[in-house]
Amino acid sequence: MAYIDALQRQKTIFLTGMSGKRAAVPFHADELRAAAKKRLSAHAWAYLAGGAGDELSVAANRTAFSKVSIRPRMMRGDASPDFSTRLFGQDLAFPLLLAPIGVLDLICPEADRLVARACREVGVPFIFSNQAGTPMELCAQDMGDTSRWFQLYWSKSDDLVRSFVQRAEACGCSAIVLTVDTTLLGWRNRDLKLAYLPFLRGMGIAQYTSDPVFNALLAEGEGMAMSGTPKPAVTWATIGNLLRLKANYPGGLVKNLLRKAPLEAVRLFVNIYSNPALSWDQVYELRQQTQLPILIKGILRADDALKAVDAGADGIIVSNHGGRQVDGAIPTLDALLGIRKALPKPYPVLLDSGIRSGSDLFKALALGADAVLLGRPYAYGLSIAGQQGVEAVLQNFLNDFELTARLAGCRRVSEINEDMVSVRSE
Template sequence: MTNIGSGPGRSRQTRVYVRGLGGERPRVPVGPDRLEAAARAKLSAPDFAYLAGGAGTERTMRANLAAFERVQLLPRMLSGTRERDLSVELLGLTFPTPLLLAPVGVLECAHPQADLAVARAAAQEGVPFVFSSQASVPMEACAKAMGDSPRLFQLYWGTDDEVTRSFVRRAEACGARAIVLTLDTTLLGWRPRDLDLGHLPFLRGRGIAQYLSDPLFRSRLDTPLPAPAVQPPRTPALLRAGAELAAKGRAFGLTPTQMRAAAARFTATYTRPDLGWDDVSRLREWTRLPLLLKGILHPEDAREAARRGVDGLIVSNHGGRQIDGEVAALDALPGVVSAAGSLPVLFDSGVRTGSDVAKALALGARAVLLGRPYVYGLAVAGEAGVREVIQNVLAELDLTLGLLGVRAARDLGPGHLVPLASQTQP
């Protein structure tokens, strides 16, 4: 019998269809819309709002998705291969696929095992995981769960440089392959879904595990901060929030007083509105790890990053969570790639499917970070749900390459896309 070829695409399809003969359907919906709906059904309104919401009227979120709709793939016939090579070279390493899991904060909103479940799933699937500064589990625990599997650390630079440096040292010690400095969250964006519910998880001690486990941050807890200008009303809801905060503190060996101080200090210091290019140069001096800048959209910022000696860029608009009405990340990608020269450019924001990954790679991205879909998988089925989402995205990417007539993911380029000028306008 002729070998009809294999790969993650055919393997995943076969597994799903064969199990379907026995009436078994996937635990995690395959379609992006159904996946999001399933996650919404599992989560409380505040938790879903935090994970799914965007800035303002969410025009940027919609623009991210619309940009993928405009880009059209152009297949070639009779040029396929029985197996596709998904591997990519990045940061001096070879990764088995061009997919990474993006840093997402407060994953305990999705599932009690939070970052730990994601770390285990990423390791099992051979996909790098970018630890978030706003994690619900300390980076050391996630690193231990991943063994030798690759991980990176995403850094938010707050107003306390010593705590920032401590995070960098901890990332080095736990085997991070790179530091990812996020540039687009020097202020928290205007997010109506959260505002309408009066819900910021950090005030409840959620998503600040990196801080609660950091010796330098903890050493600050006995130094009082000025009293906040606004005090919460004394209601039963406040008592419940206080109990949640105290329980979180006990898990980290902190008293209720220390935990209240930790939440207050975090919210007062975690953003840095005056972060500048000279800070990037300082960070470059602090670590020998590769340094990636996340949130680049303007070509001139890409050129300046190259002049500052960084090792790579991530084109991103934070999934539409920061500025309402800013440029879609995919629309900005070609200009940044052109300006970046030899710097590798990665991409996130709006990625939902394997064909989306193929489009970003064809537009010049070296690799792609997946965000909300794996979070929804986590909400639906924990670690297993994350694994299913990864498998589905990579399966579709593999099949897309085969149907395009592309032998390797790294071979994707503009020639596999319909030029925008040639597309039929409505």
């Protein structure tokens, strides 16, 4: 389903309604979220919807958008709008990409591939997650010519990092997104309450188990020991989780039933997946490894943004990880203002976290973002209706943006500027 303009799609929805049929995927953000919650297990919902601590940052991301008001211009003659943009030499129909979300396989099997196919159908770029449930190569096949980027977490193994980057290049990714705000897992109360981490069940580690460097480390026995980590008591729950781990590991339960590799792979992953010693030196190093554009995701301060530029980054993604890392962190829309001032256009600055509607996209562009990343809403659509659910969420989001921009008197992305909004201080 290629993108359908807003007026045509409205007509289709209303005419279909004459026969008593209504959309399966809700249009309103809160209703979309509620519908997804009904479809997911308690563990999956906690991981997908939860944030750090008391989730103040999750709420603050949304509140920040509510403080921005659009100031529409009238009588602008918008019969031929065009909201395309250009990023890193690539033309995008809209200034929108899908954010990387880890462990989408909590929602359904081959979830990452379903999202990739939806992006191909609608024409929206997809940022492959470092913590995907499907190897990047398979998702790349599903995307056809549609743009894809790769999100990178810097592992404790530099060789593994290099391998990920080389694989991303080989499968046609056009940018590397180094995520720097997750060198440690945030204190996530919902997951802690359930004592549940999906990686320990063999989920979200497909980029690793499909990697030659990771498998070489596994063969060398690097995953045998988890230093300082207590072993769980052997109970029926332990046995059940080990069986799930083996079922999730490549090859399936029957093939892995007597193999030690699945458990050793999880141990190795836990030991090396994230590097708390990450510094700007690694950005310099990454710059030497690839000719692809490098974006730093997780920046919330202007001084860090300037350091990223000095280290060789080609762009910044303003993000607080959807409120999942530091509870009480500055809302991303608030952080955008200072960072954009420090890095004037045309330096690319994107915004992630808190985006829920087309009007949010409009506000972000008006305050200086070159594009935005949409996260949880597409995962909610996936939960409700699979690939078609993701496509519906994307169509709804883009149609909402198109009408918002046109009704505000803007026909091009370049016309959406700070003069189009007002920001309340309280």
